[in-house]
Amino acid sequence: MRTLFSADDHIVEPADVWSKRVPRKFLEDAPHVVDDGEMEFWVVEGTKMPTIGLNAVAGKSEEEWSFDPVRFSDMIPGCYDPKARAEDLRAEGIMASLNFPTLPRFGGALFPELKDRQLADVCVQAWNDFMFDEWCAVAPEMFVPMAIVQLWDADLAAKEIERNLGRGLRAISIPEETSLLGLPSYYNSFWDPVWDICQQSGTAVCMHIGSSGWRPYTPPEANPSLNVALGFVPTITHALGMMYSPVPRKFPDIKIVYSEGGINWVPGALERADRMYKRHKYWSGTDDVLPSDVCRKNMWFCLIEEPYGLRVRHDIGIDRILWECDYPHSSCVWPNTQKIVDELFADVPADEAEMITVRNAERLFNWSCQPAPSAAS
Amino acid sequence: MRTLFSADDHIVEPADVWSKRVPRKFLEDAPHVVDDGEMEFWVVEGTKMPTIGLNAVAGKSEEEWSFDPVRFSDMIPGCYDPKARAEDLRAEGIMASLNFPTLPRFGGALFPELKDRQLADVCVQAWNDFMFDEWCAVAPEMFVPMAIVQLWDADLAAKEIERNLGRGLRAISIPEETSLLGLPSYYNSFWDPVWDICQQSGTAVCMHIGSSGWRPYTPPEANPSLNVALGFVPTITHALGMMYSPVPRKFPDIKIVYSEGGINWVPGALERADRMYKRHKYWSGTDDVLPSDVCRKNMWFCLIEEPYGLRVRHDIGIDRILWECDYPHSSCVWPNTQKIVDELFADVPADEAEMITVRNAERLFNWSCQPAPSAAS
Known part of the structure; x- marks a missing residue:
């Protein structure tokens, strides 16, 4: 059995993540689950938010998928219970797993929308405390700690990152694009405190597909x-935007991961971007650091099932590619992980396959995976 | 010298295209050129429209490019004069050339915006008459006739196509997406008369990059x-949209060309789209005709300079790829066409190179290229 590192999985938050952590005065406005008899839903500052079915399909056949809201009892426990999750993953050789939030959105963009900034701050910290104290605590050798941040205040965000570095933080999750969320864009020096501490500490900055606030028309x-098929279009857009931006120029050791964005579009996008970057240099003022230079130094990309993407892996950069499972979402390969990975990597030399499925992620996240249980065990 | 067929070049319309064709009562509102002493610009129904410098850079070095408006006297004559154009192209072995409009926009989307529909109709017809009587007439063996259509009325558009088929029409140019222009989308049966006559007559439907009315954020x-680097993002979006749409299902012999959209993104986009099309079949109701089936039957893609794109040509479909020059725009390879094409195709077998540079386009547009003058002549 291969040892696998999944660079992108998802937590469906248990009902009490916030209600058991926030001060009493925030109980009514902080996220909590209500059952109106027909359906369970989250309520945040008085607004109802259902759990979308497609975000919790692990263990279901494709015929059962839908966008309709679901209850916790409609999901397998691995969606929200770290013990069940760890067992599910370990059984398939997934020995490390990086997990994104659901209710706060993949990049934590829910909380900047709250009216009460103090509540928002408390909610960000509560999710991170849950990540460490409840999720990672169950299987600290497996769950790679990731935090969300106070997107509305980069100094506060940097302090939150520092607080979590003290207990082993390896990555943060922020949106692919922020200026549509009413926040400064990544071209703005507003974000420098975040890039700075991430660069200094080697903390990876993950940006998940679907976190940018826009869709292709x-x-x-x-x-x-x-829209599912087109989900990688904002990723192409924002990854190229980042390659053109001041961020990798001011923070040359920054590490950015495009989570669930796929890999197969990368060589084409780089070819086009490099050509245009050079060709339009004079009137637009581009410098001599090519988009592909940034990509090959500062960026990582994630694959689930892309045979073509794997064939062109050397055009992407064999050390730029991370494998992901996407448990428990609709692109998830669990519960057939080993079989699917074996087929996917059938024509890839073992050392290269190992880089993509485990070693690149170990190095990027400064992690050491336990070996997978043998197939016989 | 190679014989080349350019599937995408551009006409900068001469100042009198409309004023010498429209009835007297429309003279004031139809497009005409005014010089206010500082600059020349087009005026259409009272609105000023400059010629953007980047649309007429042929013969200029990259240092001279800009988005600033230009005069006719700032351009080389090949931009607007068909005789000069034919000489420029022939000298570099480009023996067939398909040309898109500039003032009417690449897909003719200017005219549906006019307040006066009768004027709009007259303007569409005037451009097509210019195309045949002035542009193609100068070098009928070289210039491949293309028409724009009355986008606001598909029956009128079909009649206009029929009128032009009578004098040898080979292609029409319509926008990549229409619903942002206040028109029905291509998912709407509104367009059936256009698809129908194009399918029946084998007329290619060209959709040029930058014609959709939106940009990635x-x-x-x-x-x-x-934004130049990201220009292919709407093309990816709308090509996948077309693969999912009723159009190729109702009109299985329709021929759609994505002009200047590049080729290198195609295999990745198909891999992703096919996977999602199958995976989300049950809840979304997709059928058994995969996006890649549509692509390989109904679509063509254009390359200028994409060494990586050429390397993966068999994943795109060797018969799906057309070469283009893009004269006189900023991606244009003229006046170094033969040298650049030789370098680009250095590792491609001669028969495959010939398919891409001339034979695929000849078959698609039902055209027969004269051989290029020998290098010595």
């Missing part, structure tokens, strides 16, 4: 799953 | 040339 009549 | 501080 599709007409209203389009098949609803077209 | 970038923050205001981004380098202005980032």
Whole structure:
């Protein structure tokens, strides 16, 4: 059995993540789960937020998938229970797993929207405390600690990162793009305290697909799953934007991971971006650091099932590619992980496959995976 | 010298295209050129429209490029004069050339915006008459006739296509996406008369990059040339949208060309789209015709300089790829065409190179290229 490091999985937060952590005065406004008899949903500052079915399909057949809201009892326990999750993953050789939030959104963009900034701050800290004290604590050798941050205040965010570095933080999750969320863009020096502490500490900055606040334009009549197919389009956009931006120029050791964004588009996008970067140099003022230079130094990309992407792995950079499981979302390969990974890597030399499935992530996140249980055990 | 077919070049319309064709009552509102002493610009229904410098850079070095408006006298004659153009192209072995409009926009989306629909109709017809009577007439063996259509009325558009088929029409140019222009989307049966006559007559439907009315989101501080690098993002979006749409299902022989959209992103986009199309079948109702099936039957893609794209040509489909020059725009390879093409195809077998540079386009547009003058002549 291969030892696998999944660079992108998801936690469906248990109902009491916030209510058991926030001060009493915030209990009514902090996220909590209500059952109105018909459905369970989250309530945050008085607003209802259902759990979308497609975010918790692990263990279900494709025929059962839908966007409809679900209850906790509709999900397998591995969605929200770290003990069940650890067992599910270990059984398939996934020995390390990095987990993104659900209710706070992948990049933590829910909390800056709250009216009460003090509540928002408490909610960010509560999720991070849950990550360490409840999620990672169950299987500290498996769960790679990631934090969300106070996106509305980069100094506060840097302090929160520092607080979590003290207990072993390896990554933060922020949106692919922030200026649509009413926050300064990544071209703005507003974010420097965050880049600075991440660069200094070697903390990876993960940006998950679907976290940018916009979608490529599709007409209203389009098949609803077209948007799933197009999910990588904002990632292409923002990854190229980051390659053009001041961030990697001011913070040359910054480490940015595009989570669930796929890998197969990278060589084409770099080819186009490099050509345009050079060709439009004079009137636009681009410098001599090419988009591909930034990419090959500062960026990592994640694959689930991309045979073509793997074939062109050397055009991406064999050390830039991370494997992910995406448990418990709709692209998830669990519970057939080993079989699917074996087929996917059938034509890839063992040392290269090992880089992609475990070693690159170990180095990036400064982590050491336990070996997978043998197939016989 | 190689014989080349350029599937995408651009006409900068001469000043009198409309004023010498429209009835007297429309003279004031139809497009005409005014010089206010500082600059020349087009005026259409009272609105000023400059010619953007980047649309007429042929023959200029990159240091001279800018987005600033230009005069006709700032351009080389090949931009607007078909005789000069034909000489420029022939000298570099480009023996066939398909040309897109500039003032009407690449897909003719200017005219549906006019207040006066009768004027709009007359303007569409005038451009097409110019295309045949002035542009193609100068070098009928070289210039491949393309028309724009009355986008606000698909029956009128079909009649206009029919009118032009009578004099040898080979292609029409319509926007990559129409619903942002206040028109029905391509998912709507509104467009059936256009698809129908194009399918019946084998007329290619060209959709040029930058014609969709939206751009991928970038923050205001981004380098202005980032949008050039991202120009293929709407093409990816709308090509996948078309693969999911009813159009190729209702009109299985339709021929769609994504002009200047590049080729290198195609295999990755197909890999992702096919996976999602199958995976989300049950809840979204996708059928058994995969995006890649549509692509390999109904679509063509254009390359200028993409060494990586050429390397993965068999993943795109060797018969799906057209070469283009992009005269006189900023991606244009003229006046170094033969040298650049030789370098680009250095590792491609001669028969495959010939397919991409001339034979695929000849078959698609039902055209027969004269051989290039020998290098010595």
